[in-house]
Amino acid sequence: MAALHELTLVQAHEALTRGDVTSVELTQALLARIAAVDSRVQAFLTVDADGALEQARAADLQRARGPSSALLGIPLGIKDVISTSGVRTTCGSNMLATYVPVYDATVIARLKQAGAVLLGKLNCDEFAMGSSTEHSAYQQTRNPWNLERVPGGSSGGSAAAVAAGEAPATLGTDTGGSIRQPAALCGITGLKPTYGRVSRYGLVAFASSLDQIGPMARTAHDCAMVLQVIAGDDPQDATCTGHPVPEYVAALTGDVRGLRIGVPREFFVAGMQPEVEAAIRHAIDVLRDQGAIVQEISLPHTQYALPVYYLIAPAEASANLARYDGVRYGLREPGESYFDELERTRGAGFGAEVRRRIMLGTYALSAGYYDAYYKRAQQVRTLIRRDYLEAFEQVDVIAAPTTPTVAFKIGAHSDDPLAMYLEDVCTLPLNLAGLPGLVVPCGFAEGLPIGLQLIGRPFDEQTLLRTGDAYQRVTDWHTRMPALV
């Protein structure tokens, strides 16, 4: 048997079920792995060893009592923008350095209910704003395949932890690509569910109409098991209602015969790394060989996604981040008056990228600009969504690159926010359209992973998972692990 930290979630579940290993042993193995490698990877902001071991002991007792759920006793890591009762939740920001939530996000409550073990909180760009985890106020998470490279972002910690064997699966969040891009750059599997599939209650908001929580793991099968637990209506989230949850694992038939796959020509952008394009096209050929029907399609409004995104997301963020005024929680920089204190607190608490986006968003919503910017952006957003819905009349799944290049060097884009924003050009249209997207590893260039992005119909995660799983049954990219020497 492989080392415990190398097990997929499915393998860990089987080992626990057979009694080959206890949850406490598995948890201890992962805590040891974290202790061994995280000083180099720097994925975790908070490791809750005591809490995790206590949950593991409870899970072992629960298992002894009788039938158990799929995640019982499975250790997981959580992106630090998700509210965890009693465990510090920083959002990668100085603003919340000391903030300990009094409540669990719905996804956390569901994981706990299922008996999962929560190892700790994972690094990310501040308030999930970024594509490299360079905007964390705390540390630079590194790409386990090459420690000089970024892991992607904003869920960089969540991706790196899985890639480095520090957790079999993690939760990330995706507002413009923040699950898919780091999954691709770290060579793991990541799913951004349909907007409204997973409750956002307790996800610290960046852009409310785009944010979505999703699983990150080694395989599509693992992602299906986590999604099964976290998905579903939530009376505490008015945007998460009315969509029954299918049996995801049951949908993993391995059969993609007759599946119609569309390949959007607009996604193969100028400046794309040739090895990346080659790997993507090869992955699509593999699916064709498995019986899928591949055709080229067009998503004509793709070029507008980036500007639309950078109006809507900062606009919503400018309001969502207004609550950090130092009055009730988080950082407070004393001042002469409420407004003086407000300015000092926000000036000291937010990093440059967060301040930049708050200013962009404030501007886009200002009197006299609202119609030209925010409102127009919403109109174009409707056109982008229509592109996809029309495409899905002809195809079942869209296959595309996730990023134009492999992971870049730490610091490469730090003077050029626009170049950084271009990282998300292939991922953010899905957030604007509210669609699900699955990334699976499909090759390497320069020793760094490449990810294939599969895009599905609204609330049709099962077809994506089936496609990704079928691909992983005949490829082994997802089984490779970095040497981390």
Added chain:
Amino acid sequence: MDYLVTIGLEIHAQIQTRSKMFCGCSADYAAAPPNTHVCPVCMGLPGSLPVPNRRAIELAALTGLALNCRIASDNVISRKNYFYADLPSGYQRSQYDDPLCVNGWVDIDGDQGPKRIGLTRVHIEEDTGKLTHTADGGSLVDFNRAGVPLMEIVSEPDITSPEEARRYFQKLRQILVWIGVNSGDMESGALRCDANVSVRPAGQQAYGAKVEIKNINSFRFVERALAYEIERQVTSLRAGERIVQSTRGWDEATGTTVAQRTKEFAEDYRYFPEPDIPPLRLTEAWVAERRAELPELPDARRQRFMTDYDLTPYDATVLTDERAVSDYYEQAVAAARPRGVAPKDVANWLTGELFRLLKDSGETLVVAAQRIRPEYLAEVQELLNNGVITRTSAKEAFDAAFREGRAPAQIVAERGMAVIGAGDALTDMVRQAIADNPKVVEEYRGGKVTAIKYLIGQVMKATRGQASPQAVQQALEQELTRQ
């Protein structure tokens, strides 16, 4: 030169729901210790999300219907962005482009007779927390009120005097309390208003610059603040000064309005649709359900009381001022009908004796009604109509019913208050009077018919007034004839 006055009111009314607008916290915060009716949502904790309170939307729509508005089918909640320590999320959830209710009206008594005041809109929003400034210069904030549902009711600029403004405000309060959407409590801030006023020389078409007066929490103050502000503006205009569009606060202590900010510094609230709350689609069937929930309104009921119950306009007004009183009266009338008692007589008991007793006891009718049940008003009048008791006894029995919560008929029976109009008791007393006054009896028999008046007086004295003079006279005549 004469000046024309144009006034519009924005009334903020808390919607009476059990829970807050976007979370499950109790909205009944008035007596609660600070920050005890709070949760992640109304404290604006990171990651919390609002879920709209259906009942609040239903009650706001009910209000719109009572105010003759059209209910919008597509409703968007927007974020109104501004920073303040009492605003937990850094934005207030409100409505901007698409208010729930539009184009309504209410009828009031205007300065020149009946007048219809137009309503621009009624929209829903959430209340803020409450700041208290301490003596040492600090500030304390209580979030119990944060997230309590509010309606903003905006009138057209149809009001032309401070008196009309007061009457309009009073009328709105009457309707809101009547349909059960607001407590009407102005002291606690459950109902409050801002007034917009402008003044222009007679003959000028364009409106003058608009001045907004904030934080008015009584009928008297709305009238006084507007009177003061109109006087101030007219004086300025007479002196050749220009009125600047601005916001002023009403200062109770000095009885003046004080400048707060001018248009140049007006906030840009950067409204945009609240992404956490999908648009609320209200179907025609849903609106029809609300309409079915709407009770008969005070104006309609007042008209019906005059036509059906033959009440004077004054009585009809008094008996439709408050819903509880009006409903009580209706129950009393329902009990009166089968007893052959006129609604008018019931109204007299209610507005006369009962109001006097309530005033003395300091109770509301709702409280006292647990003792003095509506049918007692009918019952006491029936006893009077049937000659069972005298008017004096009726009042005494009614007082006792009010205090003790027992039926007037029972009280009359127990205390022997029934008119001694027949039977042995009266006969005995009549015989006694005849026996005691032989001279008078002789005079009567001798043809001096008026002498019987003396005997009636003697019997009445003996009954301590519990006999009707007619019955006594009848009994005396019978006895005197018999003997």
